[in-house]
Amino acid sequence: MPKKWFQNWFNSPYYHILYQQRNNAEAEFFIDNLCEYLKPSAEANLLDIACGRGRHSIYLNKKGYDITGIDLSIASIQYAKQFENSHLHFYVHDMRYLFYVNYFDIALNLFTSFGYFDTDYEHVKALKNFQKALKPDGLLVLDYFNSNKVLNMLCPQMIKTVSGVDFNIHKKIENDKIIKTIEFEDQNKPYIFKEEVKAFSMGDFKLFFEQSGFEISHCFGNYNLEEFDPANSDRLIFICKKAL
Template sequence: MPKKWFQNWFNSPYYHILYQQRNHAEAEFFIDNLCAYIKPRADAKLLDIACGRGRHSIYLNKKGFDVTGIDLSIASIQYAKQYQNSRLHFYVHDMRYLFYTNYFDIAMNLFTSFGYFETNQEHVKALQNFNRALKPNGLLVLDFFNSCKVIETLCPAMHKTIGSIDFNIHKKIENCKIVKKIDFVDHNQPYTFTEEVMAYNMDDFSLFFKQSGFEILHCFGNYNLEEFDCKNSDRLIFICRKTQ
C-alpha cells in the first residue's frame, strides 16, 4: 500500500528545513497560558499526540509534568528521544490506533496535527482513541487552524528560499481540503511533497466530539486564549472533557 502524504512528508528532512523557523517562544507562550487556564495537578500525566520533534512535550516536562509524546514520524521521534528522562518519553505511534487506556489526565493535539485522513470516520476513530487514553473526566486540548479564515485569506502561490533550496509552494481548496503542493530541487534532484488538511470548522468538530464522547468546555481563537471569532481568529482551540 502506498504511503500517505503525511508518512512521506513528516519523515523527510526537508519538512524540518522548510519549517525550521517555527516559533518556540510562541509555543511556550501557548503552553504557559494553557497551564494557567487548566491548572494541571503536579502529578498529572500528559499525552502530546502528534508531538513532532517534541517542542511542546519538552517544555511541559521542564515545567515539571510527566509527559508522553507520540508521533507517526520515526525521524521526529528519534530526534525527540535525546531529551527523554524519567518523566518524559517518546514513542512512534499512529493516532488512529489505541495508545493506553484510562491512563492520562490531559491529552493535547496541537498546531493543526489533525485533519490529515481521508474520511470523517477515521478522524472520529482517532478522537475515540484520545478519549479512551484519558482517565474519567480527563481533558482534551485540540488546537486547529481556523479554516474559515484560512480559506478567506488563501495565498495561491509563494516562494521561499532557505539556504540553497528554493521552495515553490502552491495552495488550493480541493474536496473540502486545504491542499499545499511543495516543489523544489536539491542537488539536481527534483522533489514534490503535498500537505492535505481537511477544512473542518466549528460545526464539524462539535459533531465529532459528540460522536467520540467529549463535551466542549470552551473554545479559544488564539494563543492568548481570547474568545473565538470565525471571521478574525487565527486558531480554533478546544478544551474538552471526557464524558463517556
C-alpha cells in the same frame, strides 16, 4: 500500499527546514497560557499526540510534568528521544490506533496535527482513541487552524527560500481539503511533497466530538487564549471534557 502524504513529508528533513520558523518561543508562550488556564496538578500525566520533534513535550517536562509524546514520524521520534528522561518519553505511534486506556489526565493535539485522513470515520476513530486514553475526568486540548480565515486568505502560489532552498508552494481547495503542493530542487535533485488537510469548521468538530464522547467546555481563537471569532481568529482551540 503506498504511503500517505503525511508519512512521507513528516519523515523528510525538508519538512523541518521549511517550517523552522516555528520557534520554541511561540510553543512555550502557548503552553504557559494553557497551564495557567488548566492548572494541571503536579502529578498529572500528559499525552502529546502527534508531537513531532517534541517541542511542546520538552517544555512541559521542563515545567515539571510527566509527559508522553507520540508521533507517526520515525525521524521525528528518533530526534526527540535524545531529550527523554524518567518523566519524558517518546514513541512512534499512529493516533488512529489505541494507546493506553484511562491513563492520562490531559491529552494535547496541537498546531493542526489533525485533519490528515481521507474519511470522517478515521478522524472520529482517532478522537475515540484520545477519549479512551483519558481518565474519567480527563481533558483534551485540540488546536486547529481557523478554516474560515484560511480559506478567505488563501494565497494560491508563493516561493519561500529557506536555508538556500527555493520552495515553490501552490495551494488549492479540493474536496473540502486545503491542498498544498511543495516543489523544490536541492543538489540538482527534484522533490515534490504534498500536504492535504481538511478544512474542518466549528460545526464539523462539534459533530466529531459528540460522536467520540467529548463535551466542549471552551473554545479559544489564539495562543493568548482570547475568545474565538469565526472571521478573525487565527486558531480554533478546543478544551474538551471526557463525557461521562
